[in-house]
Amino acid sequence: xxxxxxxxxxxxxxxxxxxxxxxxxxxxxxxLKEKPASEISISELCEQAGVGRASFYxxxxxxxxxxxxFIGQMFGAALEECFANEDRxxxxxxxxxxxxxxxxxxxxxxxxxxxLVYLLKDVLTSICGPKxxxxxxxxxxxxxxxxxLYGWIETWxxxxxxxxxxxxxxxxxxxxx
Numbered sequence: 001x002x003x004x005x006x007x008x009x010x011x012x013x014x015x016x017x018x019x020x021x022x023x024x025x026x027x028x029x030x031x032l033k034e035k036p037a038s039e040i041s042i043s044e045l046c047e048q049a050g051v052g053r054a055s056f057y058x059x060x061x062x063x064x065x066x067x068x069x070f071i072g073q074m075f076g077a078a079l080e081e082c083f084a085n086e087d088r089x090x091x092x093x094x095x096x097x098x099x100x101x102x103x104x105x106x107x108x109x110x111x112x113x114x115x116l117v118y119l120l121k122d123v124l125t126s127i128c129g130p131k132x133x134x135x136x137x138x139x140x141x142x143x144x145x146x147x148x149l150y151g152w153i154e155t156w157x158x159x160x161x162x163x164x165x166x167x168x169x170x171x172x173x174x175x176x177x
Contacts, residue, residue: 021059021069023049028066032114037063067116071123074104079127094149095169102165112157121150
């Protein structure tokens, strides 16, 4: 019997695993609102989430992996959608990326407050960064775009996310890219 993720039985391994990941993610985000990541132990996280340490280590190597996974799902899907539409000009795609951050402002502000914005770089470069199959020109161009975009995002977060998505798109367009 072939099950998709929407119809997975809660008692299946997949269902239990999805539950564990969701519990750990939700709990970690709540704890991050209270204190820095360095003050959250895996034992505390597991106890608060109501899951065992073995369940944690079956899914993650460390606490940052929880956020990488969450960012990968949330930001990764938005990023892929933004760059999938090849009819849009690059500055419009950049505006859509910044719209995503505005739509999820509280989460990204939490990342900024806890000095965890760098985790975005991993997701960004995995989607937009250089790939082994690319030619050298494509690889360097991909590296330029992904790291430049990360630099803009990091600076925008550090400046308090003051500019609108439209302003960020216009600033990018004025760079002549």
